[in-house]
Amino acid sequence: EIVLTQSPATLSLSPGERATLSCRTSQSVSSYLAWYQQKPGQAPRLLIYDAFNRATGIPARFSGSGSGTDFTLTIRSLEPEDFAVYYCQLRYNWLSITFGQGTRLEIK
């Protein structure tokens, strides 16, 4: 079983600042890593797939990077609507899926 560990658990920043969220895997993986944003009472929204590809309609301020065991979601200049919980997700063993525990991005 592969475990995804996200850090930090909570990130407090102001609008306009840069956010860097980390997702570390327990073993080296193919870059089948995705990132989601979830706001209270809503379904998750796909942001990034295959580590660095932006999903349809996602603003360019969101970017993904990384390989091996370390992956990063960067939000270049935070907008008020970006404050939410972010999850990383990995597919492995054909069609098993696992999520990280989430990073809460809150307004400072």
Place this chain on the structure above:
Amino acid sequence: EVQVVESGGGLVQPGGSLRLSCAASGFTFSSFSMSWVRQAPGKGLEWVSSITGSGGNTYYADYVKGRFTVSRDNSKNTLWLQMNSLRAEDTAVYFCGKASAAAGLNAIDYWGQGTLVTVSS
């Protein structure tokens, strides 16, 4: 427009059963794998099960294996999750999701709004 809509949630006693449905529209349902993901109150996302487009292959998280069964009817554009021997720890909002058109099995690009399952006596 792609839509997935879950239904069938509710209150059930421990040991009981419930069947969730997910109605899909706006895409060629049979061409895409589908997944169930749950979220306990105040907690993170947790994968439950996935099924390939043909329905020929199914996959389960260890904590539901042997109790939950995923199935689909491509003629009805419908996905199901049969949940048996329910436990208190199965209490969660259950989301169904469609495999990404761009990323295939690697991501879920459309999600329903979820249906709440509460297991309690």
